[in-house]
Amino acid sequence: MNYYDxxxxxxxxxxxxxxxxxxxxxxxxxxxxxxxxxLLLEAGNNYxxxxxKEYSKKLTNEIGRKYSVRYLFDIRKLYLFSxxxxxxxxxxxxHYRLLFPLNDDNEIDYYINQIIKSNLSKRELEVIIxxxxxxRLPEHTKNKLIKKEKSNVVDFVKSPIQIKNSWNKEIIxxxxxxxxxxxxxxxxxxxxxxxxxxxxxxxxxxxxDRYNYIxxxxxxxxxxxxxxxxxxxxxxxxxxxxxxxxxxxxxxKNIKTIEENNTAGIIICKQDNEYVIKYCSxxxxxxxxxxxx
Numbered sequence: 001m002n003y004y005d006x007x008x009x010x011x012x013x014x015x016x017x018x019x020x021x022x023x024x025x026x027x028x029x030x031x032x033x034x035x036x037x038x039l040l041l042e043a044g045n046n047y048x049x050x051x052x053k054e055y056s057k058k059l060t061n062e063i064g065r066k067y068s069v070r071y072l073f074d075i076r077k078l079y080l081f082s083x084x085x086x087x088x089x090x091x092x093x094x095h096y097r098l099l100f101p102l103n104d105d106n107e108i109d110y111y112i113n114q115i116i117k118s119n120l121s122k123r124e125l126e127v128i129i130x131x132x133x134x135x136r137l138p139e140h141t142k143n144k145l146i147k148k149e150k151s152n153v154v155d156f157v158k159s160p161i162q163i164k165n166s167w168n169k170e171i172i173x174x175x176x177x178x179x180x181x182x183x184x185x186x187x188x189x190x191x192x193x194x195x196x197x198x199x200x201x202x203x204x205x206x207x208x209d210r211y212n213y214i215x216x217x218x219x220x221x222x223x224x225x226x227x228x229x230x231x232x233x234x235x236x237x238x239x240x241x242x243x244x245x246x247x248x249x250x251x252x253k254n255i256k257t258i259e260e261n262n263t264a265g266i267i268i269c270k271q272d273n274e275y276v277i278k279y280c281s282x283x284x285x286x287x288x289x290x291x292x293x
Contacts, residue, residue: 001042003039003040003042003043003046003051003055004043004055004058006039007036007039007040007043007055007059008058008059008062008063010032010035010036010039011032011036011059011063011067012063013032014028014029014032014033015063015065017029017032026089026090026091026092027089029092029093030078030087030089030091030092030093030096033075033078033079033093034078034079034082034087036072036075036079037075037076037077037078037079037080038079040052040055040072040073040075040076040079041076041079041080043055044076052069052072052073052076053069055067055072056068056069056071056072059072074093074096074097074100075093077096077100078093078096081096081099081100084105085105085108085109085112088112088115088116090115090116090119091112091115091116092122094122095115095120095122095125098122098125098126098129099111099112102129104134106142106145106146107134107135109145110134110137110145111125111128111129111134114128114133117194131162131293133158136158136159136160136162137156137158137159138155138157138159140155141155141156152223152264153193153195153220153222153223153225153227153261153264154193154227154264154266154286155193156192156193156194157191157192157193157266157286157288158191158192158288159288159289160288160289160290160291161188161191161192161268161288161289161290161291162191162290162291162292162293163177163180163181163188163191163290163291163292163293164180164183164184164187164292164293165180165292165293166180166183166184167180171233171292172233173233174215174231174232174233176233177231177233177268177290178201178215178216178231180292181216181231182201185198189218192218192227192266194222195220195221195222195223196218196219196220196227197218197219197220197221198216198218199217199218199219199226200216200217201215201216201217202214202215203216203217205247205250205251205254207246207250212246212247214228214229214230214247215229215230215231216228216229216230216231217229217251220264223261224259224260224261225256225260225261225262225263225264226251226255226256226260226263226264227263227264227265227266228244228247228248228251228263228264228265228266229265229266229267229268230243230244230247230265230266230267230268231268231269232267232268232269232270233269233270234269234270234271235269235270235271235272235273236267236269236271236272236273236276236277236287237273237276238276238279238280240267240269240276240287241267241276241277241280241282241285244265244267244285245265245282245284245285247265248263248264248265248282248284248285251263262284263284264284264285264286265282265284265285265286266285266286266287266288267285267286267287267288268287268288268289268290269287269288269289269290270289270290271289272287272288272289273287
């Protein structure tokens with residue numbers, strides 16, 4: 001077989017197809033790169049990896065686009081990648097090149113699903129990989145993903161939660177932390193997971209004859225439930241769980257409708273204390289540390 005002529009034909013077909021504005025062009029490009037990757041692997045097995053450098057020079061001269069040695073090796077990686085992960089029409093070669101350095105197949109599958117579900121651009125994918133989004137998921141959530149089990153409203157709350165610190169100074173009060181969150185509320189909601197929407201900060205409720213203020217009241221559209229968020233700039237303490245439990249019970253009794261699911265509670269604290277949550281009898285409550293970035 002003349003590997004070079006076959007590779008050149010596939011790449012020329014791909015270049016011509018790029019000029020046609022069609023939704024399926026990504027799928028077409030990836031299929032062509034899959035074919036080329038297979039040919040490059042076979043050529044390398046027969047003639048050694050040096051053949052890729054030779055092909056790179058000829059392709060650049062004859063097609064008019066710079067097919068670097070590195071890019072051709074990445075095309076070959078795509079073919080090998082497909083042996084483990086299904087190639088998706090929504091993913092471009094730019095997406096795949098960001099995924100190649102990752103070693104954990106479960107992590108790669110997570111990011112592929114995020115690209116498809118949220119229509120992530122290359123830049124957006126780069127941001128969540130850099131923030132170690134998968135690595136910050138709780139272990140029980142990762143296990144659920146592997147086993148394809150049903151998730152709940154707080155499964156994808158990161159640990160730690162990253163909060164953008166535009167002030168570049170130490171946060172010494174809950175009010176300061178709340179203001180930072182509100183400055184980029186969209187980013188904060190994404191840190192919590194999918195489907196979260198903002199209702200109000202300092203949400204006023206009346207328990208007995210006293211007014212209380214919920215730091216952040218959210219609603220999750222996907223799971224159809226309210227979410228109470230309390231902010232603490234100290235280590236988690238047992239009185240924090242009692243406080244948020246009262247707020248959750250109030251929302252469930254006075255605001256939640258019969259069609260909605262039970263309210264969840266998230267305590268965001270400077271330092272977690274595993275024993276506080278371990279001995280908290282209310283499984284509606286979780287705690288997560290925060291990290292200023």
